[in-house]
Amino acid sequence: MADLICDIGELLSAYLDGELRPGELEQVTEHLGDCEDCVLEFRYLKEARTSLRTLPRLEAPDWVVEDAVHLAPELSAYLDGELVTAELPMVIAHLQECVRCREELLGLDHARTAVRALPRVEPPEFLDVRRAAKAPRPHRWQVPTAVAGAAAAVILTLGLTSSSTPVRVVDADSFADRHIARASVETGFAVLPAVARVGAP
């Protein structure tokens, strides 16, 4: 039994690290059903592992998350060179990590290039009497083109800004509790206890 305990002891550590082979998993669980010493060893290892994971760590700013679609305004300012000093390194650091924001930045850049390639819209004559007095009257075909260009610019801008959807912060743990509450009235719950916050690694 002492030799068996030593073997299982090594497997317990591998088991917590997710490194057990399929056959070893059943061996460990079967043994834990009969050996109090190994159960105590397992609990100690688990507590140590939990303690390591709960050591303080630096929290990233709220917007540095994978679904940070609200980073879009910063990306636009970044392209235009308008980020303030403190924001610039954070945006750069985030872009190095986030594929989604890099793709969005690329899309913004393309759109900005496209918008800049549109025909320039001249202000209506009534807004500038001097220009109206000096400049020749536009040909008829130039007016629709200018209007179309302005419309395209508006559409592009609206399309880019509409891709940013509001982000809701939800307590997903409450989802688990609601699911568990409902599952608890089904017979299957008795053999498959459904607890989420309790027992999470």
Next chain:
Amino acid sequence: MRLTRRTASVGVIAISTVLMTSLPAAAGSPVLFGDLEEYLEAAQLADYAGQQLVVTVFEGSTTAGILGIEHAANTFMVGDGTTEAVVGGGKVKSAQPVLLSSYTQLGASDRYTTAPPRDVRRLGRSAREVDVLEGTQLRARLVFDVETGAPLSTRVFDGDGGIFRLSSMIDFDPRPRKIYDSNGYDSREYEVIMPASVDGLDTDVAGYRLGDRYAGPDDVYHTFYSDGLFSFSLFEVAGSVRADTFDDATTVQYGGSKYKVFVTPSQMWVKWTTPGTTYVLVGDLPPDHLEDVLGELPRPRKRSFFSGVWRRFFG
């Protein structure tokens, strides 16, 4: 031997005695079970306490935990040493208590059958091992304590026959130390979840039957499905969602679509988005069932540029 009225009477008495000893016995004695529903109902009513080891294997990774359990009066008291919850009867009393205002029990389905049980020993106790079959495939192996009907061990297998989840009592006491009065609660302490209409919803999703739908106070819709053994809930949230739960999630591909998946010892969490809606699925279903279910739910999609423009102009 010459058959007379006397010998015939003795024979009838003898046969009757044999039959009566094989019928279900009185409460407190070992019980012979029939189908899966009977085993599960007995487990629901069992009184017991102990430590339970729960392990889940998913995509080559293992996650595990030990839970302290007290079960009595169809109510679980569960703790992991730092947090505790009381679960049962449509209620969860934890840090944020939740109470369902109503529910429709689904009960057994015809998806599963059981093979003839085998007598085994577990934790020094007489037990019965029952194989749960889905067609011809072994889906679960359950071990029940003969004296109490309590589940001593549960193995859930994936579609390829590999083990997906294992829960095993590593310490067992047929006498729970605490009994929670599930009827003696103050509903004002709970967040009450109200029912919502199920009109227009699929009544069956990959073998999981529609149970109930709820509208939470945070405008989150919650729809519950069960196949009689496993279950899941689908949460629909308008807009994008940020949830700490998925900070450590991995991206898994099902049917050509990508999902965020996070696995705890007893639950699967899946998150994905469609234009305007974020879905979160929580459940204990095995991976092959999960893939089938996701194939029948709305697929992940991103809003196109022009649909965003259209939405901005026309709503």
